[in-house]
Amino acid sequence: MEMLLVDDDKFFTLMAKTMVTKTGLHSSPKAFENGFVALEYLKNNYTPQEKYLIFVDINMPIMNGWEFLEGINEVGGSPNNIFVVMVSSSVDYADIQRALKHPYVREYLIKPLSIQNMTDLKKNHLLAPLFE
Amino acid sequence: MQSSLLHYSILIIEDNLGDFVLIEDYLHEFLPSSEIYQAPTFSKAKEMLASKDIIYDVILLDLSLPDHSGKKLIEEAIEASGNNTPIIILTGYSSLDFAIESLTIGVADYLLKDELTPIALRKSVLYTIERHKILLNLKESEQRYADLFHFSPQPMWVFDVETLAFLNVNEAAIRHYGYSYDEFLSMTIKDIRPPEDIPLLQAVLTRNKTTHRSFFQAEFRHQKKNGEIIIVDLKSTFIIYRGRAAKLILAHDITANKKYLEEIEHQNQKLREIAWVQSHVVRAPLARLLGLTQFLNEEDLSPQEYKQYLKELHNSASELDIIVKDIVKKTHELKLTK
Numbered sequence A: 001m002e003m004l005l006v007d008d009d010k011f012f013t014l015m016a017k018t019m020v021t022k023t024g025l026h027s028s029p030k031a032f033e034n035g036f037v038a039l040e041y042l043k044n045n046y047t048p049q050e051k052y053l054i055f056v057d058i059n060m061p062i063m064n065g066w067e068f069l070e071g072i073n074e075v076g077g078s079p080n081n082i083f084v085v086m087v088s089s090s091v092d093y094a095d096i097q098r099a100l101k102h103p104y105v106r107e108y109l110i111k112p113l114s115i116q117n118m119t120d121l122k123k124n125h126l127l128a129p130l131f132e
Numbered sequence B: 001m002q003s004s005l006l007h008y009s010i011l012i013i014e015d016n017l018g019d020f021v022l023i024e025d026y027l028h029e030f031l032p033s034s035e036i037y038q039a040p041t042f043s044k045a046k047e048m049l050a051s052k053d054i055i056y057d058v059i060l061l062d063l064s065l066p067d068h069s070g071k072k073l074i075e076e077a078i079e080a081s082g083n084n085t086p087i088i089i090l091t092g093y094s095s096l097d098f099a100i101e102s103l104t105i106g107v108a109d110y111l112l113k114d115e116l117t118p119i120a121l122r123k124s125v126l127y128t129i130e131r132h133k134i135l136l137n138l139k140e141s142e143q144r145y146a147d148l149f150h151f152s153p154q155p156m157w158v159f160d161v162e163t164l165a166f167l168n169v170n171e172a173a174i175r176h177y178g179y180s181y182d183e184f185l186s187m188t189i190k191d192i193r194p195p196e197d198i199p200l201l202q203a204v205l206t207r208n209k210t211t212h213r214s215f216f217q218a219e220f221r222h223q224k225k226n227g228e229i230i231i232v233d234l235k236s237t238f239i240i241y242r243g244r245a246a247k248l249i250l251a252h253d254i255t256a257n258k259k260y261l262e263e264i265e266h267q268n269q270k271l272r273e274i275a276w277v278q279s280h281v282v283r284a285p286l287a288r289l290l291g292l293t294q295f296l297n298e299e300d301l302s303p304q305e306y307k308q309y310l311k312e313l314h315n316s317a318s319e320l321d322i323i324v325k326d327i328v329k330k331t332h333e334l335k336l337t338k
Helices: A010-022 A035-045 A065-075 A093-101 A115-123 A125-131 B017-030 B042-051 B070-080 B093-102 B118-150 B171-177 B181-185 B195-211 B255-296 B303-334
Strands: A002-006 A030-032 A052-056 A082-088 A105-110 B009-013 B035-039 B058-062 B087-091 B109-112 B156-160 B166-169 B215-223 B229-241 B244-253
Touching (some): A010 A030, A010 A115, A035 A052, A052 A065, A065 A082, A082 A125, A115 A125, B009 B017, B017 B118, B042 B070, B058 B070, B070 B087, B087 B118, B156 B229, B166 B181, B171 B181, B171 B244, B195 B215, B229 B255
Parallel strands (some): A052 A082, B009 B035, B087 B109
Antiparallel strands (some): B156 B244, B229 B244
């Protein structure tokens, strides 16, 4: 399983990395500072046998989280092996609804992330294929 | 028509008793249930008409009365009847030409005494009364439409499709635009447009001419006499007015509504911006602050890490401070006074 952290806030990705590794969700997540570079990475390195867990922020420069979701079909994978978790500071119900409607999005987490969030993700049945 | 059932009030102005009795007889033949009144002189007739006790359906007027005769008699009889009761003239051969001429003054019909028959009288009386009724209805209907136009609370006018001249304007238009009736009638519809909108008007007129749409509605800018520019919702329909191809216009001033809507939309936009800012901009450093305090609680932090976290903590707090000040400023701009 590959894990991507897409957020322009470097300090956030640093903290997220720490929590992800500490809870054993993933041992080496890769950080990207906006949707564009993350999409480029996926397009160039996608392998059908691999599974992907992607944390995506909404509000980012260059390419935000919504635009990232619009482009994710071009990667070549499907919701069967690409699992997106939106991670945003937005508590706006409209944002949450919009995110969860997207076929790739399995969960919406409100910042700040906590250790509890990570352990919950491991138990989330929508993400179960990742940990098989 | 079952004339025997008709109940009319008929005034016969006739000094010759023999003639009167003859006419009365004839009338009773086909109008048995009608009331017939006689006035032997014009002054008596005037009196009877002025009393208004009886509303006469028709007046039979002998052209040579002891106290009056001729054209003057007709004119005064018409006046005495309030121009509201049809008059049939009774005359001899001697004044036949004049009787024919009298039709132009407003007399309904004329009858030659020497040739008077029940049938001729019947035809003339019934025809005159019916025609008068129809004319009255027509007048009332015209008046009703004129009232609808003139007393409409919304500005209305009629303009000539060719010359664009105003052909008629109503009270509301005069009040709303500030021009008098006469001023309006000396103007064209171009004169109530801001000069810069004339090309637009011309384009619309040309387009409507080619599409031949009978009904049209759109928003335009108009200019009042005092220079004030208003936004109006115009409805127009094609009519023939006094023989001219014309458009009837109904103008609804929506300036206030428009402004109100714009204000509300502007406020909504600002509120949406604030909601977005709260969710994405304010909560971003706040979330970081919350996350940082979690980390600062960890016991295995190196002095460098600790120092870095404290610096981040300060940065996030400063960012939050700037954002809050920005929101206060934006809210101030909103002037949520209403």
